[in-house]
Amino acid sequence: MTDHRSGWIVTGHSEPYAVGRLMVHRDEVVTPDGLDRSYVWVAARDQVRVAALVEGKLVFVEQDHYLIGRTLQLPGGTLNERESPEEAGRRELSEETGLHGGVWQSLGHLCPLPGLTPLGVHLFLAIDAVTGPVVLEPGEGDIAVHRLPPLEAIEAIRAGRIACAASVALVYAALAQP
């Protein structure tokens, strides 16, 4: 069988490990330049990040991450089953910051680690969402919400305070919107 991606041929497949949120796949492939390889990769659900601009300030969440320690991110998270990217973005923004409503616009999607996983992070710009109650998911009780003016957001990126690659890309993309 020939894979749908141009140039790659898939000759075998196994799933050596799976747990709730991820599955490890091992494919036997022939590369576009003719080499036999085992390609091990990880499947996991798509994610979403939201650049919420409220009164001209960008909304960030700060949290202790198990793997990388304390960092700022734009609000977001993993899509639930049968949830569209925008539905997930609205849910996550509301849960983490209490903000809801506003004018939403897709800014496309990115692949954080295209050699390791095909998972995408969907990006949204939300203008003038309004304040409501914060309803954190279990395990997110340590979230702090910050509102940064654009220049302070860029300074936070330069100082290494925003580790999340999709958040950094989205901050720049949101501030570069015409």
Next chain:
Amino acid sequence: MTDHRSGWIVTGHSEPYAVGRLMVHRDEVVTPDGLDRSYVWVAARDQVRVAALVEGKLVFVEQDHYLIGRTLQLPGGTLNERESPEEAGRRELSEETGLHGGVWQSLGHLCPLPGLTPLGVHLFLAIDAVTGPVVLEPGEGDIAVHRLPPLEAIEAIRAGRIACAASVALVYAALAQP
């Protein structure tokens, strides 16, 4: 034992799957707000991306990726053993594009998927590298090199032609350098 990251307590650990380039870890943890959880995550080597500005244009590589299809990226790849991020960046830039030398500057590092893996992508700006021979790694015979003026690079991001999150963040960061 208490983990070094503030707030998280680790009570158990196993490594349910490992292959050459990745290892799956499963930790039993107590979250900062007191919940017992199994935290499954992936360890893999750090990566590097390079924004090479040559005669005012940004250098991109275009390639058929097994997992996400054809896309533009900034040159880069995975660190070899005992290789510093800058050494890896110089090696990858040279292998993929033939460019070497120039004035190099670190622009920090990002975490592409901070909830799934702690791996970092180290970012560099390389000004005025000079042309030499291209020596592709096995499996990279389909690489095409493009030089885009800054406005075309931003247009390529907006058109969704640059899927790689670290590449997008680094394009904006490089063009925003004072």
